[in-house]
Amino acid sequence: MSNVSTKKKSEISRRTFLKAGAFGAAGMITGCATGKSFMSMFGKSKPNFLFIVTDQQNLDAISAHGNPYVKTPNIDRLVKNGVSFQKSYSTNPVCSPARSSMFTGRMPSETGVVSNDRPIHDDIPNLGELLRKDGYETVYAGKWHLPENWPAKLKGFDVIPVGGGEGDLVDSFTSRQCEAFLHNRDKSKPFILTASLLQPHDICFWAIHGQKLVPKDLRFDEIKNKLPELPPNHSITPRKPKLCVSGYGGFDDDQWRYYLYNYYRQTEMVDADVGRIIDALEDSGQADNTIIIFTSDHGEGAGRHMNVQKWYPFEEAASVPFIVCCPERIRKNIVDTETIVSGVDIVPTICDFAGVDPPKDCCGKSLKPLLEDGKKLDRKFVVYETHVCGRNIRSDKFKYVKYKGDPVEMLFDMENDPWETKNLYDDPKYADVIKEHRKMLEDWEASIKPILPTKAVVPTPNWIQMMIDAQYGPGKTT
Amino acid sequence: MSNKTAQTKPTGTTAKPKPLPMPLDMIEAALANFVPPVGEFNPDGDFTLSYKMLTVAGGGLGGHAGDLFLHKKALSKNEAILDFDFTKFGVNCKQKSKAKIRFKTDKLDSPIKWKYESKLVDMQGNLFENSEVQKFGICKKNSVEIVYKNKKRKIKSKNPFALSWLLFDAVQKLPREKFEPINFTLIDHFDQIKPDNQISFHGSNVIDIPKKEKLKLHVYDQLGNGIVPIVYYVDDFGRLLFVVSGIEVYILNS
Numbered sequence: 001m002s003n004v005s006t007k008k009k010s011e012i013s014r015r016t017f018l019k020a021g022a023f024g025a026a027g028m029i030t031g032c033a034t035g036k037s038f039m040s041m042f043g044k045s046k047p048n049f050l051f052i053v054t055d056q057q058n059l060d061a062i063s064a065h066g067n068p069y070v071k072t073p074n075i076d077r078l079v080k081n082g083v084s085f086q087k088s089y090s091t092n093p094v095c096s097p098a099r100s101s102m103f104t105g106r107m108p109s110e111t112g113v114v115s116n117d118r119p120i121h122d123d124i125p126n127l128g129e130l131l132r133k134d135g136y137e138t139v140y141a142g143k144w145h146l147p148e149n150w151p152a153k154l155k156g157f158d159v160i161p162v163g164g165g166e167g168d169l170v171d172s173f174t175s176r177q178c179e180a181f182l183h184n185r186d187k188s189k190p191f192i193l194t195a196s197l198l199q200p201h202d203i204c205f206w207a208i209h210g211q212k213l214v215p216k217d218l219r220f221d222e223i224k225n226k227l228p229e230l231p232p233n234h235s236i237t238p239r240k241p242k243l244c245v246s247g248y249g250g251f252d253d254d255q256w257r258y259y260l261y262n263y264y265r266q267t268e269m270v271d272a273d274v275g276r277i278i279d280a281l282e283d284s285g286q287a288d289n290t291i292i293i294f295t296s297d298h299g300e301g302a303g304r305h306m307n308v309q310k311w312y313p314f315e316e317a318a319s320v321p322f323i324v325c326c327p328e329r330i331r332k333n334i335v336d337t338e339t340i341v342s343g344v345d346i347v348p349t350i351c352d353f354a355g356v357d358p359p360k361d362c363c364g365k366s367l368k369p370l371l372e373d374g375k376k377l378d379r380k381f382v383v384y385e386t387h388v389c390g391r392n393i394r395s396d397k398f399k400y401v402k403y404k405g406d407p408v409e410m411l412f413d414m415e416n417d418p419w420e421t422k423n424l425y426d427d428p429k430y431a432d433v434i435k436e437h438r439k440m441l442e443d444w445e446a447s448i449k450p451i452l453p454t455k456a457v458v459p460t461p462n463w464i465q466m467m468i469d470a471q472y473g474p475g476k477t478t
Numbered sequence: 479m480s481n482k483t484a485q486t487k488p489t490g491t492t493a494k495p496k497p498l499p500m501p502l503d504m505i506e507a508a509l510a511n512f513v514p515p516v517g518e519f520n521p522d523g524d525f526t527l528s529y530k531m532l533t534v535a536g537g538g539l540g541g542h543a544g545d546l547f548l549h550k551k552a553l554s555k556n557e558a559i560l561d562f563d564f565t566k567f568g569v570n571c572k573q574k575s576k577a578k579i580r581f582k583t584d585k586l587d588s589p590i591k592w593k594y595e596s597k598l599v600d601m602q603g604n605l606f607e608n609s610e611v612q613k614f615g616i617c618k619k620n621s622v623e624i625v626y627k628n629k630k631r632k633i634k635s636k637n638p639f640a641l642s643w644l645l646f647d648a649v650q651k652l653p654r655e656k657f658e659p660i661n662f663t664l665i666d667h668f669d670q671i672k673p674d675n676q677i678s679f680h681g682s683n684v685i686d687i688p689k690k691e692k693l694k695l696h697v698y699d700q701l702g703n704g705i706v707p708i709v710y711y712v713d714d715f716g717r718l719l720f721v722v723s724g725i726e727v728y729i730l731n732s
Contacts, residue, residue, distance in 0.1 A: 071673075071703055150569040160606070161598070163569035165533035165543040168706070168726045172667045173566050173573050176596055177609060183627060184608035202706075205535045205725050213724065215500050222659060222678065222701055262724070268704040272670035283629040 046136075047329065047353055048290040049192040050281055051127075051346075053102065054270050055095070055143060055167070055201035056310065057296035059088060059319040061267045065335075069228040070264040074275030075321070078294050082325020083334040083371050089394055091343040092385040093298035093318045094311040095145045098343055102297070103127045103146075105347030105362035107385065112454035112478050114388050114471075115464050117147045119454050121478055125359055127192070127347050128156025134356045137189045139181060142174040142196030147457040157194070166205070167198035168269060174198075175273035179280035187286065192350070195277050200266035203300060206259055207308040210250045214259050227257035228264065231304045233419040238305075240313075240410055240423065241403040243387045243467070248301070248308045256303045263302060291326040291353055293346060305420070313392045313401045313410065314420055318384055324349070330371045339370060340394055342382040361449055381437075383444045388467040393437050393444075400437035405470060411437070452478045496686055501709055501722045505729070507538045513689045513732045514713065521650035521716035522583070524551050529721075529728040531566075540727060543567055550647055557590070558583050562643050571606070573598050577668060579644060585652065586662055586677075587644035591616045594668045613669060624669045633671045635663040642666045645677070645700065646728075650716040654696045655679060666704060675702030680709070695719065 060067050064076035065084070078084075091101035096116040097108035103126045104111055112121040120126060128138040140157035143149055150163030160181060162174045178195045185191065206213045218224060230253060251259060274294070281287045297320070301307025304316040311317060322341055324330055344364030351358040352366035369375035381395040389404040399420070401410035411424040411434055424430045453468055455477045460468070469475070498506050519525065526549045532540035547563040562577040575596040582588045591614070598609035614625040621634045640648070640662040659678035666672050680697040687693060693713070700708040708723040721728040 152570055160609070161568050161571040162573075163571075164567040165541060166535045166725055168724065169531070169533055169543050169566070172670075173568060176573065176611060176667075177598055180596075180598075180609050180611045184610065202535070202725060209504070209537070209725075212500065212504050219500055219680075220699060220701055220707055222676065222699075262706050265704065265706045268672070269706075272666065272672065272704055276670060279631065280626075283626060283631075 045289065046134075046190040046355065047326065048190050048286060049131075049350055049354070050277070050290050050292045051192060051194045051350075052274055052277065052292065052294045053099075053142070053194065053196045054274075054294075054296045054321075055196075055198050056203065056298060056300045057200055057267060057270070057321060058299040058302060058316060059086065059321050061200070061264065061300075061302075062321060067264075069260070070267050072267065072271040074271045074278060075294065075323070077278065078274075078292060078323045078325050079333075079335070081327060081332050082292070082323055082330055083336055085322040085339060085341045086335060086337045087340040087394065088295070088320055088322035089318050089340070089342050089382050089384050090296075090298045090320050092311075093320075095297055096147065097385065098297040099144070099146055101343040101364075102295070102346050105344050105351075105359055105364045107344060107363060107383075107448055107450075109385060109450040110361070110363070110448055112451050113146065114385075114453045114468065115456070115460065116145070117456045117458045117460075119147050119457075121451060121454055126154075126156045127194075127350060128154065130156075130347070130351060130356055130359060131192050131354060132156055134354060135189060136354070137185070137191040139191060140194045140196070141178050141181070142170075142194070143198050144196065167200065167202040167266065171197045171199050171270055171273045175276040178277045182277070182280040182284045182286065187284075190354075197270050197273055199270035199273075200263055200300065202266050203259070203263045204309060206262055207248060207250070213262075214251060214255045216252065216255065218254060218258055223261065226261070227254075228260040230256055230260075231302070231419070233305055233421050234303050235306060236419075236421045238410065238421065238423040239408055239425075241390070241401065241406040241408045243390065243403055243406070244312045244314075244401075248306055259308075260303060263300060288328050289326075291324065291329065291350075293350070294321060294323040295343070295346070296320040297343075311386060313384075313386050313390060313399070315399075315418070318386075318392065318394075324367065324371050329353075331374060336370075338396075339367075339377050340379060340382050340396070341367065341377075342384070363448055381440050381444075383441065388464065389471045391441055391445075393440050395437065395440065398433055398437065400434065400441070402438075402441065409434070452476050454478050498685055498687075499683055501707075501724075502683075502685065502711070502720070504534050504722060504725070505532070505540065505720070505727050508532060508534065508540050508727065508729060509687045511689065512687060512729060514693055514719065515717065515730070515732050519713075519715035519717040521647070522552075525549075527646075527718065528731045530731055532727045532729065533725055534727055535725040546728060548643070548646060552583075553580070556583055557581065558587075560587075560644060560647060568598075571598055571600055577643070579641060581641070581644055583651075585648065585660060586638055586640040587648040588638055589615065589617050589622075589641040589644060589665065592641070592668065615665070615668060622665060622671070635671075635673060637661050637663045637673070639663050639665055640675070640677075641668070645710070646718055646721065649677070649698045649710040650712055650718050652677070652698060653679065654682065664702065664704065670704070672702065672704030675700060675705065683711075 064079035090098045092108040100111040100113035141160040298310045348358040348366040352368040393400045529546040531544035534540035544566040549561040560579045564575045566573040577594040579592040580590045598606040659676040664672040664675040695711045698710040706724040711720040
């Protein structure tokens, strides 16, 4: 039960939050976890899955992660009741590519979805197809964007149709229908319900409409003292590859702060919809045997490096929430600051819990042993793609970025410089680190099976087509 | 030969219209054909008002995203009922919601209790399986109970409660002068509890739109947790004409 009576303000001050870095001030917290999985009253029955996806939510746009500017009591419930990963990465921080990985366990260069508005290649099964074969009821509600935003039909899923408008109008529609499904469904079969919510993606329009939504003179005097502080790396733009365009020049400092204020209100909007869905799961008596996976497709610039939006290598775009909880199966109250995870891990993890074989050539790893028993994941790095030809390696302590054909590469010390203020690529002290990361990238490239891009359903902007032509050859699609 | 004085308005020229203040400038195109209702309006009495809901994300006229009907009936000097009927358009579907809300006719239209129902239908009106929801809400002193299928959730608040759709009525009766902002806990969409909201008087504007010059508006701002700023515009009679919240807009059907 939620309680909105007077709450103490977070003890983490704004300054502490900003100093601590993009991953929140909490660090590794061991709560009341037993460290072992324990038998539910159902024994080892097939669990249900509730897969909640938000859009454009930063990893640190969660109050339980120490952010004093946003209140997310419902997402906080998931953090408190499960494992929340702090080194969690989108496979390609823009909508369609990231989502293609979430539903297939393959990298975007393997699904063919190298930029927005493309379908997953026909030969690659999605999560719904994999679980449906095993007797699961597989249901999808909300944004898909592979390529349709609001599909009426989907391979592998029964679709609850929604749509019409943007996040502020659609999410309440989506969460209401998810609530109805959870309460009314026939409970004799296990299920997977994907609730794909759109907020806080609406923030895109605050940058697009500029002065109309973010005026120079703040209209609302009452919130003058409640605007978030600018991030420490707000006006820092390290040397970077050409395609990593950043620096939204449309706002002054006060406008940026009002932009952030709106971003966090939109995050609170989606938190309320998350709450409605998880309340419905609990009230319908299905929570004990349902594994909740919560994530987002990519992050949001939020004024870091003067950025808005997404699709570039920096943390604000690439790192996303990734929380898994289930009262009967998964350790509780763990904020994991060590394990590096990726959107490709979602499918093998769900398959492992479901007792289903992961898809062929899946490049993600199951997190089940870690989630249940704390068993360390054998992984040294993840790779995420950006801008078709960008490859980014996140290892334990570093981030290395290379764009095909661009002489400027990037290296950040993520332990000591989590705000990515200093590109160490030209510092000879790090020559060995760069060599090591290049080898990681080579090994990774040898391990995946890229295909030609699938055909986009809308005309591809010239600048993206040029990248695709450079990467794959002119005019090549599957 | 006539001698036109300087006071004579030159022919063949038109005055440039005053720009619309924020956030009305977001719906400038949508206001091009708006004809304000004529005749008096009693916000304390019974009424029926209907609104078109738009998304103006893409700018311009905006996309028609739904229709809202509000019918208010006074029960006594201090209580009234609001019948709420809302259709939200989806892709080849509609979410149809209805509610009956009993409330006190105080500053915030404090909710007493409500019954809410929604369902999903296709374009022919056929019901989608498993899509129906029926919920009840009961407000008591400092708490609200939301009930669904015999499951109750009780939420406490130090502030009074206000229901989002009732605020469409409450603003019609608020004072048209500066007052101390009223703090409340918002019940959004009938069951989403959003604390630390407030409503205040922003001021009065006189605007020019193509179908009406010098339209006088009284403006109220709602700010707080879980919403982007909401701005309510009522006319001189107190009739709510527009609600603008970021890219979500309600315009009175005129």
